[in-house]
Amino acid sequence: MALNPMKNVFHEHESIPVRKLVDLFHVFHDPKKQLYGLYHPTSVRLFRIDFETHKKLKEIERAYLRNENLTRVASRLEMDKKNLASELEELMQLFQKAKPEKKEPMMGGESLLTLKKIAVHVSNKCNLACPYCYAAFGNYQGKEGLMNTETMESVLHFLDEWGRKYNRKFVIQFFGGEPLLNWKIIKKFTEMVRDLNIKSIHRYSIVTNGTVYNSEIHDLLNENRIITVVSFDGDKTITNFTRINKQGKGMFKRIQEVISLLNQDRKFSLGSQATITPFHLDLGIEISNVLDIGYDLGIDGMHVAPAGPPVYWSPEKWTQFIESYARALEHSFDLFRKSNGRFYFSILLRGVRGLLFHEKKNLLCSAGTQYFSISTDGFVYPCFAFTNNDLFKITHVTDENAVPVVESESLKNLELLDRLKNEKTGCAQCYANSLCDACIYSNYERNDDLLRPDRLGCKMERYLQDQLFVKVLWEKYHEPTKWKEFMQAFTRKKDSQHGLEIIE
Ligand code: SF4
Numbered sequence: 240m241a242l243n244p245m246k247n248v249f250h251e252h253e254s255i256p257v258r259k260l261v262d263l264f265h266v267f268h269d270p271k272k273q274l275y276g277l278y279h280p281t282s283v284r285l286f287r288i289d290f291e292t293h294k295k296l297k298e299i300e301r302a303y304l305r306n307e308n309l310t311r312v313a314s315r316l317e318m319d320k321k322n323l324a325s326e327l328e329e330l331m332q333l334f335q336k337a338k339p340e341k342k343e344p345m346m347g348g349e350s351l352l353t354l355k356k357i358a359v360h361v362s363n364k365c366n367l368a369c370p371y372c373y374a375a376f377g378n379y380q381g382k383e384g385l386m387n388t389e390t391m392e393s394v395l396h397f398l399d400e401w402g403r404k405y406n407r408k409f410v411i412q413f414f415g416g417e418p419l420l421n422w423k424i425i426k427k428f429t430e431m432v433r434d435l436n437i438k439s440i441h442r443y444s445i446v447t448n449g450t451v452y453n454s455e456i457h458d459l460l461n462e463n464r465i466i467t468v469v470s471f472d473g474d475k476t477i478t479n480f481t482r483i484n485k486q487g488k489g490m491f492k493r494i495q496e497v498i499s500l501l502n503q504d505r506k507f508s509l510g511s512q513a514t515i516t517p518f519h520l521d522l523g524i525e526i527s528n529v530l531d532i533g534y535d536l537g538i539d540g541m542h543v544a545p546a547g548p549p550v551y552w553s554p555e556k557w558t559q560f561i562e563s564y565a566r567a568l569e570h571s572f573d574l575f576r577k578s579n580g581r582f583y584f585s586i587l588l589r590g591v592r593g594l595l596f597h598e599k600k601n602l603l604c605s606a607g608t609q610y611f612s613i614s615t616d617g618f619v620y621p622c623f624a625f626t627n628n629d630l631f632k633i634t635h636v637t638d639e640n641a642v643p644v645v646e647s648e649s650l651k652n653l654e655l656l657d658r659l660k661n662e663k664t665g666c667a668q669c670y671a672n673s674l675c676d677a678c679i680y681s682n683y684e685r686n687d688d689l690l691r692p693d694r695l696g697c698k699m700e701r702y703l704q705d706q707l708f709v710k711v712l713w714e715k716y717h718e719p720t721k722w723k724e725f726m727q728a729f730t731r732k733k734d735s736q737h738g739l740e741i742i743e
């Protein structure tokens with residue numbers, strides 16, 4: 240086999256453990272490009288293979304699904320069974336030796352000390368009324384309001400203690416509703432962090448709807464290098480439909496204006512998040528177009544996500560969405576190159592980083608382990624999406640025993656601590672599991688079970704990974720000049736101020 244650099248060792252096995260072998264690889268091909276590839280999830284490595292190898296391994300996959308033995312496979316391939324067994328055995332040995340180079344810490348005990356980011360809701364009020372809003376126009380089905388100074392001080396005290404206890408440094412993500420409606424408390428927060436020398440808070444980010452702006456806000460973002468993520472959903476037509484104010488007025492012009500103001504004298508990274516709806520597809524708007532607009536607006540990085548409930552996705556629309564997403568992924572290679580690493584698509588950067596550094600993700604979603612959120616009134620949740628859901632209240636920042644959140648009974652009761660992608664989560668046999676970033680909130684919304692993967696999300700994840708694999712192999716082996724330019728852009732991004740960090 241083309242992949243096999245090892246010396247032939249003959250084995251008299253009646254039957255190769257087909258099941259075991261199938262768990263070890265994923266083969267794919269692109270019929271138009273006549274490209275054949277193999278992905279080895281355990282070591283997060285990609286290989287180009289030849290047609291013959293692909294054919295044999297596909298037969299092995301088929302045999303597994305049909306519960307057939309090797310004799311049948313050999314006969315279908317018109318091969319001598321012993322030769323086939325020998326080739327497969329060697330391949331298996333090769334796979335078993337391969338290890339990922341980087342692994343996230345395992346869960347349980349000390350390994351939980353991987354807290355990275357905390358969303359602080361300074362406002363659960365919003366000036367917009369986006370029809371797809373998952374947060375009930377910002378208030379998460381609760382009372383509207385802004386975080387007051389007293390709660391902010393308690394949050395700060397809590398975070399300081401938390402950071403000391405676990406010796407961690409966090410990113411604080413200001414969140415809402417619309418957080419900039421309460422920019423004065425953000426200013427106070429950053430001033431207090433400075434004055435009190437709170438070492439655990441080392442970076443800030445903010446997610447804003449891009450409609451609230453003044454020069455003091457600009458100075459605040461600049462002084463604290465606050466990584467800023469502005470939401471917009473594409474061109475004028477769609478954004479004026481999906482992002483509207485309380486009077487129903489479309490916000491495209493205002494968002495465009497604010498982005499251009501932010502771009503003048505900017506000392507912070509500027510990202511964007513687009514929420515894609517079935518209306519995009521009805522209007523023929525490609526996700527690639529959304530990326531182009533972000534590129535032209537001078538944004539550094541873009542992230543897209545499908546709208547969740549109340550928006551309904553029919554299976555046909557979901558397939559169209561995934562296909563558009565995959566085309567955008569392919570297109571984003573060119574934008575990344577063209578901008579010499581300035582403009583990236585989050586899924587591209589995450590996937591390529593995983594493949595180049597052979598990084599394996601062990602955890603299903605980071606909510607409740609590496610990521611938490613704190614509501615306007617000081618309750619701690621695993622993620623902003625769970626705000627005001629009493630089932631997911633972990634603690635309150637003023638509780639006496641609040642600090643060791645990761646040891647708290649409420650977190651244990653949520654079973655969030657057993658989050659390895661394993662048999663229990665149904666991810667153990669999934670080839671996509673090394674790179675997959677699932678979302679426990681989608682699982683919960685769609686399956687009423689945090690740990691049972693959402694079927695639609697899995698379909699998207701696997702499809703996109705396959706497209707990424709094909710594109711990487713194709714450029715690497717068939718368009719080496721383009722690949723070289725891509726790698727130069729990648730190195731430039733890696734060496735830049737924020738390295739390969741993804742803004743989202
Ligand atoms: S800007 Fe965000 S919080 Fe406000 S209505 Fe739109 S989606 Fe909801």
Ligand code: SF4
Pocket residue numbers: 660664665666669670671672673675676677692693696697698700701
């Ligand atoms: S695609 Fe689905 S089954 Fe596969 S690893 Fe991701 S969440 Fe688990």
